[in-house]
Amino acid sequence: MSEMVKVGKQGDVMVITIDNPPVNALSPGVPEGIASAIDQLNADADVRAAVLIGAGKTFVAGADIKEFAKMTSGKKERGPGLLPFLLKIEDSKKPVIVAIHGQALGGGLELAMAGHYRVASGAAQVGQPEVKLGIIPGAAGTQRLPRLAGVAAALEMCTEGKPIPAATALSLGIVDKIIEGDLLEGAVAFAREVAASGRTAFPKTRARNEKLGAMRDNELLFENVRASVRKKQRGLKAPLAAIDAVEAATREPFESGCATEQKIFTECLHSEQSKALIHVFFAEREVAKIPDVPKDTATIPIRSAVVIGAGTMGGGIAMVLANAGIPVTLKETEQAALDRGLATIGKNYAGSVKRGRMTQADVDERMKRIASTTEWDGVAGADLVIEAVFESMALKKEIFAQLDALAKPGAILASNTSTLSIDEIASSTKRPESVIGLHFFSPANVMKLLEVVRGKATSKEVIATSMQLAKKIGKIGVLVGNCRGFVGNRMFQPYRREAQFLVEEGAEIAAVDKALYDWGMAMGPLSTADLAGLDIGWRIRKEHRHLEKPGVRQPLAEDKLCEMGRFGQKTRAGWYRYDEQRRQVADPEVAELVRGWSREKGIEPREISPEEIVERCVYALVNEGARILEEGFALRAVDIDIIYLNGYGFPAHRGGPMWYADSVGLKKVYERVCEFEQAHGENWRPAPLLQQLAEQGKSFADFQRS
Ligand code: 3H9
Numbered sequence: 001m002s003e004m005v006k007v008g009k010q011g012d013v014m015v016i017t018i019d020n021p022p023v024n025a026l027s028p029g030v031p032e033g034i035a036s037a038i039d040q041l042n043a044d045a046d047v048r049a050a051v052l053i054g055a056g057k058t059f060v061a062g063a064d065i066k067e068f069a070k071m072t073s074g075k076k077e078r079g080p081g082l083l084p085f086l087l088k089i090e091d092s093k094k095p096v097i098v099a100i101h102g103q104a105l106g107g108g109l110e111l112a113m114a115g116h117y118r119v120a121s122g123a124a125q126v127g128q129p130e131v132k133l134g135i136i137p138g139a140a141g142t143q144r145l146p147r148l149a150g151v152a153a154a155l156e157m158c159t160e161g162k163p164i165p166a167a168t169a170l171s172l173g174i175v176d177k178i179i180e181g182d183l184l185e186g187a188v189a190f191a192r193e194v195a196a197s198g199r200t201a202f203p204k205t206r207a208r209n210e211k212l213g214a215m216r217d218n219e220l221l222f223e224n225v226r227a228s229v230r231k232k233q234r235g236l237k238a239p240l241a242a243i244d245a246v247e248a249a250t251r252e253p254f255e256s257g258c259a260t261e262q263k264i265f266t267e268c269l270h271s272e273q274s275k276a277l278i279h280v281f282f283a284e285r286e287v288a289k290i291p292d293v294p295k296d297t298a299t300i301p302i303r304s305a306v307v308i309g310a311g312t313m314g315g316g317i318a319m320v321l322a323n324a325g326i327p328v329t330l331k332e333t334e335q336a337a338l339d340r341g342l343a344t345i346g347k348n349y350a351g352s353v354k355r356g357r358m359t360q361a362d363v364d365e366r367m368k369r370i371a372s373t374t375e376w377d378g379v380a381g382a383d384l385v386i387e388a389v390f391e392s393m394a395l396k397k398e399i400f401a402q403l404d405a406l407a408k409p410g411a412i413l414a415s416n417t418s419t420l421s422i423d424e425i426a427s428s429t430k431r432p433e434s435v436i437g438l439h440f441f442s443p444a445n446v447m448k449l450l451e452v453v454r455g456k457a458t459s460k461e462v463i464a465t466s467m468q469l470a471k472k473i474g475k476i477g478v479l480v481g482n483c484r485g486f487v488g489n490r491m492f493q494p495y496r497r498e499a500q501f502l503v504e505e506g507a508e509i510a511a512v513d514k515a516l517y518d519w520g521m522a523m524g525p526l527s528t529a530d531l532a533g534l535d536i537g538w539r540i541r542k543e544h545r546h547l548e549k550p551g552v553r554q555p556l557a558e559d560k561l562c563e564m565g566r567f568g569q570k571t572r573a574g575w576y577r578y579d580e581q582r583r584q585v586a587d588p589e590v591a592e593l594v595r596g597w598s599r600e601k602g603i604e605p606r607e608i609s610p611e612e613i614v615e616r617c618v619y620a621l622v623n624e625g626a627r628i629l630e631e632g633f634a635l636r637a638v639d640i641d642i643i644y645l646n647g648y649g650f651p652a653h654r655g656g657p658m659w660y661a662d663s664v665g666l667k668k669v670y671e672r673v674c675e676f677e678q679a680h681g682e683n684w685r686p687a688p689l690l691q692q693l694a695e696q697g698k699s700f701a702d703f704q705r706s
Contacts, residue, residue: 006055007040013191014041014050015184015248023061024054025108026701031085034111038092048195050092051117051187053099059124062106065133068278072270082107082139083258086114095194095202099187100124103163109174110139113148116202118175119190120166123185126174127163131238133281134274136651138265142245143206143257148174150211151218151250155225158242159233167232173211185368206254218250235520236653241268272663276655280645283638283656287478289465290635297464300410302472305384308333310341310372313416314388316444319345322369323445324473329371329378338372345370348445379406384469388416396420397428406690412462413440418489419540422455422482423661432457436466439486440475441647442532449647450475451486476646481633488643490628491657494620496537497683499525500555500615504598506605509575510586513615522649525617526575527584529558530568536577538562553681556597561590615672623673624660626687629658629703637662662697662699 003029006018017036018024034052041050054060063082064152070076089096089111098104098115104126112118112126120126128137128145136142137158146154149172157164169175179186194202215222222243229239241264250258268274289295301327307318310332321328333340349366352358371378377387380641385407387399396415403413413435416427426432437453450470454463462481470477480487502512503526513524538559548554561574568574569582598605625640634640641656654660661669670690677684693703 004030005037007037009047010188012046012048012195013188014044014047015042016050016052017055017351018053018060019055023103024056024108024138025061025064025080026111027064027067031082035085036089037666038088038096040262041094041096042092047094049095049097049191051097051099051184052089052111053187053590054101057100058102059098059104060108060183061098061103062109062129063107063138065278065281068133068269068274073277075402078266081262082110083262086110086139089114090204090206092116092202092290094189095199097187097191098196099179099183100126101164101183102331102342103127105163106130106137106141106262107139107469110137110141110144110435111145111259113141113174113205116204117177117190117194119177119179119183119187120169122166122178124166126166126169127161128158128242129163131159131160131161131233131236131242132277134236134238134271134277134587135268136238136242136245136265136544137259137267138262140206140254140258140261142242142261143249143254144175145174145601146246146249147205147208148172151213152221154246154249155221155243158246159229159239172227174365187222204672212250215250218247219475235651237271237273238268268378273653276653276663279638279655279659280641280652283642283659284476286636287476287642288471290463290467290479293460293467297460299465299468300383300412300461302326302383302412302465302469304328304378304382305386306382308380308385308387310338311388311390312344313440313442313444314386315341315345315348315391316442316446317349317386317388317416317440318370319366319445320440320473320475322366322525325367325369326384326473327371329373331373331376331378333374335374342370342372348443374670375400376406379403380408382407382411384412384414384662386414386416389404391417391419393420393424395423400425400435401428404431407434410434412436412465414466419485421484422453423457424562426455426457433459434462436462437482437486438466439488441488447647448474448476449488449643450477451488451643451647452477452479453482453486454479455482476642478639478643479635480581480639481631483628483631483633487625487634487640488647490633491621491624491640491644492648493537494624494683495617496525496529498616498620499529500557501553501680502608502616503594504555504601504603506598507608507613509591509594511608511610512613512617515610516617518610519614519618520651520654522651528649530574530576530584533568533570534558535567549682553680556601559596560593560597566590573669617674618657618660619673621657622669623684623687623690625658625661626690626693626700629700630687630689632705635705637703658700662701666690666694666699667697 006017006019008015071078096115097117098112100120101124104112109126125389128141130137153172166178170178233239245261245264305326305328307314308331310330316555318328318330319658349363385403415437418439423438426435436458439451441447441449451674452466453668467477498510503509509526513527517524566573569578573580576584628634637658639659644656645652673686
């Protein structure tokens with residue numbers, strides 16, 4: 001018997017326990033172990049039924065995702081897959097009751113559906129999340145789920161990939177009973193009832209066709225779901241593939257439906273999208289691991305917090321802390337500013353209630369956690385202070401000196417700065433080890449990314465606590481070093497520069513945005529600039545003119561637009577114009593102006609293809625990313641990828657900028673960067689690391705800092 005599957009008995013009921021920590025993935029050995037247990041069940045005259053359950057915190061989180069890369073790289077044959085093992089369970093002469101706690105996801109739910117009955121604890125969840133990995137269910141999930149839950153529910157679960165709670169699974173017919181109290185005890189009792197019922201045959205999901213629906217109704221349903229997926233999951237292939245597979249369940253007998261599913265599954269598994277999304281799955285977990293801050297580093301309990309500044313960022317941060325159950329005091333200098341900040345928080349929460357994301361009771365509870373003050377009174381008792389005032393070093397230093405005087409020893413003093421040096425801010429305190437950057441992205445209550453900026457003196461406890469806090473407040477924390485713009489904004493600057501250059505060279509404004517949007521970015525770079533405000537970069541550039549190298553081309557357009565008072569959406573004019581409802585409209589005047597400015601600079605307009613637009617902008621990200629990696633401001637290429645995916649609308653199915661460059665091939669990327677350097681000068685000087693890896697035939701993923 002496999003080590004990962006244990007067999008025991010409770011009287012006349014066999015208990016088969018999957019024990020493959022941490023999440024009971026169906027790694028090699030697990031399906032074989034279950035199959036052998038089913039043989040034992042049918043051979044043992046003393047048992048009348050079996051309960052199949054998971055050890056530890058969850059039932060089964062699906063197939064072992066690590067195995068997929070081995071298959072697609074040719075290191076491993078795919079083999080027979082899980083299907084024969086599942087048929088063996090379904091064909092067992094004695095009933096198999098699957099007991100679900102934690103999650104039954106992907107192959108875990110497929111395994112459960114092959115049992116004759118399913119019971120679940122109240123807090124359990126079930127789902128087919130494969131689309132999030134760019135694949136579809138590959139062990140008859142698309143064939144058994146519509147038979148249990150109906151076609152519409154199966155389509156929703158297989159295309160969106162969101163797990164559903166046990167109560168919903170019960171109402172859909174996916175589980176047969178919710179067990180209150182001890183799951184194993186309840187499942188064994190259920191098994192005895194089934195065994196005592198006198199039945200000689202037990203329900204096989206694959207034979208239950210009554211929920212597959214009428215063909216005509218289905219056709220309309222498929223059409224609607226395809227249209228909605230194309231809109232909501234733009235550019236993703238797996239959700240559409242999942243619909244094809246579910247459709248096969250309604251058109252073909254079970255066996256041939258399974259064969260269709262296998263074919264589609266294999267195509268998806270070998271796609272670039274799936275490789276990228278699987279990379280993202282592991283990358284999201286990798287960023288939590290910091291080589292010199294081990295998992296067992298002591299952390300500081302965060303029982304209360306103060307946020308300084310009640311503007312858009314400060315208010316959003318206060319909401320995020322309150323949502324996670326942390327009492328927070330919002331501090332402003334003027335009562336009027338505080339009132340405005342609180343009103344915005346109230347408005348944002350009201351929006352969540354309106355959209356059905358929260359109840360009024362949830363909001364009341366959260367609002368109770370947000371206190372407000374114009375004094376410094378909360379600081380002394382706080383475990384965490386987050387400063388979120390506007391970007392002025394002098395002001396921030398003044399605030400940190402004050403915090404140093406007031407905060408208790410050991411409290412974390414964080415700045416939400418997006419551009420300024422954490423070390424310089426920390427220098428205004430006598431405890432730089434307690435100072436860290438917590439760079440939230442706007443709107444802070446929505447965006448998943450938190451750049452955690454490590455100063456040169458920041459202590460490991462403060463880093464470990466900040467990374468833990470990120471998880472607690474539902475963010476993905478990525479540790480970065482203290483350089484100008486940190487990782488995300490430092491890379492964004494050349495990306496945006498190229499977008500401007502392209503317009504100055506003759507590309508239409510809308511064409512630049514469209515090329516990148518069609519490529520998968522959540523928004524084009526010029527629309528993003530209008531949203532963020534063109535004036536922010538303008539003010540920073542004005543302060544740093546002395547850093548500009550003579551003879552190196554600088555973008556013209558945004559500075560000139562700002563000089564005209566066109567700051568973007570906030571002034572209803574930037575690259576585009578905005579109507580009363582903030583709807584974007586093209587502005588031919590801007591195109592004309594840019595043409596004039598370019599002419600003055602002697603730039604000849606030319607035809608620019610969407611491919612060049614994408615290469616210029618995306619390779620600008622990659623080249624700067626390579627410098628950041630080499631200089632050590634990001635720990636690994638995956639950290640950069642996660643920042644771009646969660647903070648900058650980079651498409652997940654392209655894996656992040658560094659993964660994307662690896663998938664194109666660094667030799668090719670490097671050659672193109674060299675061509676751009678020839679054509680456009682010093683801005684495109686290749687990063688030494690890009691050159692080195694390209695010449696060695698390596699990838700960013702291979703890069704290990706020595
Ligand atoms: C599938 O099933 C295809 C089928 O149709 C069959 C085809 C034939 N495999 O997330 P956590 C690791 S596709 C391998 O931090 P949590 C994870 O990397 C699969 N490893 O914990 C991490 O490792 P480390 C469909 C896995 O409590 C550790 O476990 N299923 C797998 O926050 C802890 O994970 C899914 O897509 C796996 N399947 O969340 C579900 N799952 O400690 C994927 C996890 O070294 N999993 N690991 O960094 C999840 O969504 C979450 O892990 C879960 C737990 C909700 C289960």
